[in-house]
Structure formats: structure tokens, C-alpha cells
Amino acid sequence: MADSTETADLRALDSEGMLDTVLALPDHLRDALWRIESARLKPMPDSSAAIVCGMGGSAIGGDLAAAAIGDQLTKELLTVRGYELPSWAPAGAAVLCSSYSGNTEETLACYAAAEALGAGRVVATTGGQLADSARADGVPVVGLPSGMPPRAAVGYMFCVAAELASLAEASLPIRTEIDAAASHLENRSEDIQARAAEIAGLIGDAVPVFYGAGLTSPVAYRWKTQVNENGKQPAFSSPLPEASHNEIAGWEGSRRRLACVLLSDVDQHPREARRFEVNGDLIEPHAAAVIRVKAEGVTRTTRLLELVMLGDLVSLHLAARHGVDPSPIEAIDALKARLGAP
Ligand code: PA5
Numbered sequence: 257m258a259d260s261t262e263t264a265d266l267r268a269l270d271s272e273g274m275l276d277t278v279l280a281l282p283d284h285l286r287d288a289l290w291r292i293e294s295a296r297l298k299p300m301p302d303s304s305a306a307i308v309c310g311m312g313g314s315a316i317g318g319d320l321a322a323a324a325i326g327d328q329l330t331k332e333l334l335t336v337r338g339y340e341l342p343s344w345a346p347a348g349a350a351v352l353c354s355s356y357s358g359n360t361e362e363t364l365a366c367y368a369a370a371e372a373l374g375a376g377r378v379v380a381t382t383g384g385q386l387a388d389s390a391r392a393d394g395v396p397v398v399g400l401p402s403g404m405p406p407r408a409a410v411g412y413m414f415c416v417a418a419e420l421a422s423l424a425e426a427s428l429p430i431r432t433e434i435d436a437a438a439s440h441l442e443n444r445s446e447d448i449q450a451r452a453a454e455i456a457g458l459i460g461d462a463v464p465v466f467y468g469a470g471l472t473s474p475v476a477y478r479w480k481t482q483v484n485e486n487g488k489q490p491a492f493s494s495p496l497p498e499a500s501h502n503e504i505a506g507w508e509g510s511r512r513r514l515a516c517v518l519l520s521d522v523d524q525h526p527r528e529a530r531r532f533e534v535n536g537d538l539i540e541p542h543a544a545a546v547i548r549v550k551a552e553g554v555t556r557t558t559r560l561l562e563l564v565m566l567g568d569l570v571s572l573h574l575a576a577r578h579g580v581d582p583s584p585i586e587a588i589d590a591l592k593a594r595l596g597a598p
Pocket of ligand 1: 311
């Protein structure tokens, strides 16, 4: 039976309109495509790899784009979360520096490292030091709309990362798929909202562990980070098949305090699909709940983005359930304040 917290108004504690921002994902995707076109970015066909540098909500777009493009990628599309580019990064790499605020120190360090490497650079930001440096250096900027929590700009970060892959000729453009996905999400919005409420109710007060494989691996990580940041709750994610070689053994000691959420895809490797089934069955006796979610839809992009929107909404239900405002992230602000300037 649903308790009152499960049906609580998601807007009651939502001081900065996070719910509306999540529901606006289709608009964000279309606006992102328009902003990218307006930036008139130049192709970088000689790049031997495409690298997305960013942190948190500004990094996930790189992983999601690589997953959506999948086996259509002909060169590496790597996401770097940290202060340095990999030691093997080729001089001619195409590097996207994504930072919603434009002031994230790791991303600024990578921007400088990419210059030292002689990489072709592109920036996606609302402003900050990153925009100032890019403008001074003549580096093209995809300007993003300000006023959102950075993680709510996932649609923008996804589109810019996918565009980087196409500029580097690591893949064909997926703009048409993105546009179609936006319409799909609009049509499915009510169903997605209802499913999110259901999933959050099943997770309840347990600590969720999200599993994905292939297309859904970065989605599982997105769900985890959204529950952390919006819900202010612990949450974990792991990729299959790896987790079925180790983590599965740990469930035995979990004493039903964790909920297992299996994010599978309709077009999964058959052995991965089987692993989702069997892992769930074996975890069931030890878990507060086992929740199976399957991505459906014609394209990888549509399936991926529907799961992203679903997970974002789940995190908002969990925030409401735990009586927290999804937008402020005091722990991260405190950490940045304690760290001081680099
Ligand atoms: O969602 C968030 O607020 C964070 O994960 C940020 O994205 C992260 O701290 C990086 O900041 P920015 O996106 O401004 O570069």
C-alpha cells in the first residue's frame, strides 16, 4: 500500500523547479541541437580520438553519448574526469571541455592540458573562467542556458558530446535520432512519470544499487549520482557482466537493506540479458526489492534518454520521500569551500 510520502507533491520542497527542468528534457535536446548548429563548429577529421573532459553532471554526457553511438563508433570517445589528460592522448585529439558553471577546477586544468597537447578544443558552458579563456583563445563555445543545477543540463551535455564524436569523424551525426527521441519523450512523459513513482515506491527506504550493461551502464551510474545529489541518499551502481563475478557474492550479507535495480535493454547481448535474469533471481532473497526496468524504443538514443529521464524522476520521488529539496548540494559546496582555490 502506498504511504503518504510516496504520493507527496514533488513540488513541495522543490525550491528551484528541478521537476520542471527534468520534464523539459525534450526541449533541452532540441535547444541543444540549435545551439550547436549556431556555434558553427569546424570538423576535426584528423583527430585520432575524441575526449570529453568534465566532472559530475557535466561529464556524464560523454559516457551517455558513447553508449548511444555504441558500435557505430570508429574512434575512441573517452570521458576524462580529473585534472589530466591520459598519457597516451594524441596531439591531434578533439577535446570537449564541458563545465556548466565554467569554473570547475579539474575541467579548467584539462582545458590547459589540451592546449599544451595541441588538441583541437571545443567548450560547452554557461560562462565562468572557461568561457573567458575560450573566448580569449579563439576556441569555439557552445553557450548553454544558465539558471539550472548543472546535472539538469544532461540533455545539453549529451548532445554536445555526440556532436564532438561527429566532428572528430568518430561517428556519423545522431542529430536525427536525438530529435526523434525528443518527440518520443514528450509523448511518453506521463507514462514515464507514473513508472518513476512506482519504482521509487519499490525502492522505499532501502539503499538502491543500480546495475546496467552496455547501453545501460552509464545510465546506472547516472541513476546513482542523481539519487546522491537530488535525493541526498547513498546509492551505488555497477556494470554487468563484471558485477556477476564478484559483487553478487556480497548480497548474501546485505540483510535486505539494499534494493537491486536492474536496468536492461531490449537489444542486449543474449548472455547479458540472461545474466540480468539470473542475477536478479539470486539477489532476490537478500534484497529489500528487486526491480527490473527494461529500456524499449526504436533507437539506442531513444532508449537511453528515456531511462535517463526515468531515473531523474525516480531521484526526485526519493528526495520527496526523504523530505529533502533536490536542488541544493550543501556537501559539495562545503567541500569546494574547504578546498579553496587551486
Ligand atoms: O550536478 C552537479 O551540480 C555537479 O555534479 C556538477 O556538475 C559538478 O560539480 C561539476 O560542476 P560543473 O558542471 O559546473 O562543471
